Amino acid sequence: MTISRLSDLAVRTLMLLAVGDRDGDRMTAAIVATSVNASTSHVAKIVSRLVELGAIESRRGRGGGLRITEAGRHLSVGALLRELEGPGETVECEGPQPCPLAGNCRLRRAFADAREAFFATLDPLTVTDIVRSPTQQVLLTLEPAFSPTTSNDG
């Protein structure tokens, strides 16, 4: 059972920004991409979604870059995933080759409940919660990605 790559990277991006967002730091999609092992274009798409959701803000120019907002820090992981995963199904019932059982399937309802149980488990957890140490210690060792020296690049 997996969440989408987009959701996965969105959570990791928020985690990085939550810890790396200190005075003097400058975060960009490229720096996040390196830290989370993804392409810059993919991260740029995620950043744009997170900006829409008010979880991060992006400022241009010197002293600019990506920053997590207060709302982003207090964002529930469950709520974020519900938003990003959308109202889709756990299995594909519709689509080009719809399942003939889709209309009346008891499994479909059961999967919807199971999916909700998954999100509900993550509801009480905020971005701030998940970057509390020991995770925070590890994130801080990713220093090169967001040390003040990188701000000389732009």
Added chain:
Amino acid sequence: MTISRLSDLAVRTLMLLAVGDRDGDRMTAAIVATSVNASTSHVAKIVSRLVELGAIESRRGRGGGLRITEAGRHLSVGALLRELEGPGETVECEGPQPCPLAGNCRLRRAFADAREAFFATLDPLTVTDIVRSPTQQVLLTLEPAFSPTTSNDG
């Protein structure tokens, strides 16, 4: 959030066999494949896994074919998915480009809990439960796939 295509088809295969398994019927991987919109080779792989799990049996020759076992009828959907999905992660933490946070990530533990909540919701539900009407009525309209006439093929 999705389960694997293998798990998805395994559940659908069991549902079909649970309803289509009547005297005179002959089910094959090819017939199941048509009914669940999948390739025969993919369904054959799934059938082989379900045979290993004791959920179905496969007999060769005249009067043979695929049949769901009693154990298969009473199989918990949650238990089946736990088995098929394996002990994997909700997001990829290891792999060729391991996440630098993997060792200490609070999110990883939270995802494991959420995944367990997903399976636990499906634990009380057996294959027999999910093919009770109205689903059963729909499955029965898939008649051509497992009408007695198809047993003339082999």
